[in-house]
Amino acid sequence: MDGKETGSALIGQILARERKWQGEWAKARLFEADPDAREKFFCTFPYPYVNGLPHVGHLFTIMRVEALARYRRLQGKNVLFPQAWHATGSPIATAARRVAEGDEKQIKILKDMGVTDAEIGDFARPEHWIAYFVPRYKEDLSAVGLSIDWRREFHTTSLNPHYDAFIRWQFAILKEKGYVQQGEHPVVWCPKDNAPVGDHDRKEGEGETPKEFLWGKFRLRGSDLILMAGTTRPDAFLGQTNMWVDPKATYAIVAVGDEKWVVGKKAIAKILEQHAQAEQIGEIPASELVGKWVKGPAVDYEICVVPARFIDASVGSGIVYSALEDPVDLLEIRTLQSDPARIAEHGLDPEIVARLRPIPIIEVPGMGADLGDDIMREYGISSYKDRKKVEEAKGELNRRVFRKGVMRGNCGKYAGMPVPDAQREIIKDTIAAGDAAMFYELTGRVVCRCQTESIVKVVSDQWFLTYSDPEWKRQARDALAQVALYPEKVRAQFDHVLGWLGDWACTREYGLGTRLPWDERWLIESLSDSTVYMAYYTIAHRIKEIPPASLTREFFDYVFLGKGEKPALLGGADAGALREEFGYWYPLDFRNSGKDLVQNHLSFMLFNHCAIFPKAQWPRGIGVNGWVTVNGQKMSKSLGNVIPVRALLAQFGADATRITILNGGEGLDDPNWDSDFARAIAGKLDMLIRQAGDAAQATGGPTPMDAWLRSRTHAIMRDVTAAMERTDFRTAIQLALFEYSAAMRWYAQRTLGGPDARLLRDALRAQLTMLSPFVPHACEEAWRALGEGGFASAARWPESDASLIDDDEDLAEELVREVAESLRKGAQKGRIAKATLYLAADWKREAYARFDDIAQRTRNPDEISRTLALTPLGGYGDELGKLVRYLAKGRTPGRVLSADEERSRLESAKEYLSHEAGGAAIEIRAAGEGDSKKADAGLPGRPAIEIEQ
């Protein structure tokens, strides 16, 4: 039999064991949570999108919920851990359509997930994706041994009329409170399909989005024409000096509302797509504009229209305004100013042209008033022909202005504002004043699957959740203030997000989901139908028995808000029981997700709870974690290292998988899946079970080491408990598994195999209980081997008894450990006949104590020496100096044991020490006893050792 087969036999055994315990738990209904007299704990993992199977990334996030759920259960809480499935949105619908179209790529994706040829056809129907993936997803999570109450399982969308009714209720309330409003919204649009082009529908240009451009209105003197100039720098309106036009172009005159806009001809289509009615009513050559005066936004003076070689009438609006700030503009105006022939040719007034120069409006620290000149000097630019340098300089200047710029005193109400703030304000003000309009450009080329190039279209009847609403934001901040965050560090990010979140387009035209109750043309978008559904879990198992026809506004109002009379239900269910159950479980105590959801889902959850529920029902805890890496590598489809959960289970079993993933990291760091660790841990778990069996057979009575083991294990229990409270599961595992086991080993060594049987079993029981959130199957097995009844998963979390924790015990064992180590080393060099231990002199102990005292205020070695020299210890001169130098290196001693304490500990450890020294005789002497040169060399906690061979 080769190694491989042995391995697979072993894993078979492990899997069988795990299945057995999962069966036992189910039989005992251990995880089915119903309201009772106990304190409750309600925790969730966001329902996954069911277009695939769980992988190691999902596993980490859900395991954090699982570990906490099991921990709280052991603490005696009534824990609800439910799970449901998300099908809302377009990916499944799109993928199903592709299957219907026979798309090879899509079919291959399904086959890679184990779908057979015969089954493929079924996936043309979106609902089949739910029917297929939900049971398999559940199978995987069950095989992990998660303590989920599966009775409450459900899936989203209109395919589940109960949930559908719930979401319609939620939106009815949001609408009523004014949090859903219609407005304009730019979307990437296919002119041929006449439909939005989502990322999934693109042949080219994934991730490209519409970018804002403000078009400023520059009104022509003595005319009703308005020159439109696009800009990304509206702050520069305040320093505007002139207009640029393309001298060779002929511009279009377009009627927009009751205004006549002058734009490049290509811009007409853009106006049509992004604004209402527009009609070309004429045209005007650039030559008729050059030399004319216009009045632009945000200032009260007029500026002159000037030709520029770099302007292309087919880009943007075709017209640009200038503040003569950046190198491109500056170089252009200077070449014009030094070219009288060209000035004449365009019929410009040379004096006016000569007067054109920048108006400093922005202060950038470290730069002079003339930003353009400054940056050109820095880049050593002398001519516009230095194209590359000019572009670089322009970019750098823009960056500096945006990052560090502040509006100068001449900027009126914007004076003193950082540039980004000023931009925001100016956009708002100029649009409000009718002096500007917002337009969009794509950040890059987008091509629809139908081969047509996409454009930006402004949809005017899109529905929004108004997350920009100041009052709503204020409430969300309140909700954030009262929520516990794990880790607390993410609060900064949440703070930022709540401020930054704007209105959210919450409806879609295409996909799966719930129809907007008052405008059935629209589907509710997937991030918006999952914001308060945790409440639905509390009644999910009971609501299934109620006919959908009974799920009215009044029903949900009563159950979730306690409003109105108890409604009578079809089918005889009692709405009062649902109301009670909701009241018992809500609010949510813990929700955990990856850090990517902070900026949408988790923040939305806070907002929507504020909108719908009273403060007492707002979420209490949010956990956030990093992104899993696999054996140190980033996980990605292209690297092919996205490991499905089922593959991990098959290779390592549930327990090893569970503990490995949680041991991979904590906090916001990206956790790492370490296959080597997973392989190694399986053996350790078996050992735990064997140890439990051995402990059950042990018969010994009390030993001198018992106080130490109690102290040590209770200290670890205390620390594990603290780590669990912080959801620092990695720390908890390190302590409960490795530190705790190390303590047990030391105890075994020191008692030379004769442990106190009761203490040993107590200690082991506590360890198994602490480990059961991580490796529950092995713990159950060990639990029974230990002779315990019931389940480790239903045991009582060990409570640390502070009165048993004695730091002196550790100190004393440290001493033994130190001596034993020296003896072992000595014994390696040759047989030891006798070892004599010389304890430290009392003056050294006093020096340690005084050093410790002084170190409270200073660690400066000179100062400490000087202070100590003034005490009676000063008489030890050089020796004292050496000691201080040694201690000042950083070894702050803290407490030291007395000579008597050291002596008695070493006496009681004599047998052990002798054993470690290969049977040598051990003698313990006071400092200076006898005439060995080692006699005075002992230090507190470190006796000098004289070895005779």
Added chain:
RNA sequence: GCAGGGGUAGCGAAGUUCGGUCAAACGCACAGGACUUAAGAUCCUGGGGCCUCGUGCCUUCGUGGGUUCAAAUCCCUCCCCCUGCACCA
């Protein structure tokens, strides 16, 4: 670019809040030893350099500076990695 989080030994990862007990916990991997017929498991030991082997010296915590008697830890510069920047799950 902006916001947030990171960069410590072959690898993973503590330590950074409050500067000094940090050549750096713990684990994995590796090496040596014990046990064993052997392998595995288990247990013990070791892992920057130097030697006078110690209460020794030197060198290290992304880079380069600074503050301090003392910096992985505080301040500044730069480089690199992760997440998000929206209507998408």
